[in-house]
Amino acid sequence: MRENRRASIAARTDNPALSPGLDVDAETHAPIKKLGTRMKAALNKLREARAGRALSADVRRLNPYPADATLIDMWAAAEKATHRIEPETVDRQARRPSRLSDWLQTQNGGAMAGRLLTNGFASDVRAYKRETQETKLYPDLRRLGQYQQILDANRGLGLPPPEVHSGGRAGVQEYGAPHALPDNTCDDE
16 A cells, blocks of 8 residues: 555545545455455455454355265265365365355356266356356366266265265265275186
């Protein structure tokens, strides 16, 4: 702000005449649009706090397709069961495909489950990335697709799906790690 000869953020949030210009500056000087939106949301929280209002978490509830939610929850539970990745990291990784599924619902696109490796799905992902400027989605979708392939391979071998664990979330089933493929070596000598 100082470089542009503007009043401080604190001074501008307290002054109703200067406050709207702060939002404009946030949008104008943010390197990407998504960051400008986040900055405006943070400024609104700051205004609420300075006005003495209680702050809420304001976490948007996602509404992914049920088939996607099940697949994502199964994948996340399997990742957590390996203890290779911190649970918080797995939660972040699972949230990105959940946001995509939620977006697909709003666009009347189909569920991800069962079409992760199709051209139509790739087209949907490109459209989503253009709209949201999401940058970390592809690795998560690759892992989710690999997990889907494991489930499909297990099903082809006649193995049952992963067992349901008693999770703490209401209305959401949580599943364990996928079954390993059987050893096909012969002991005939």
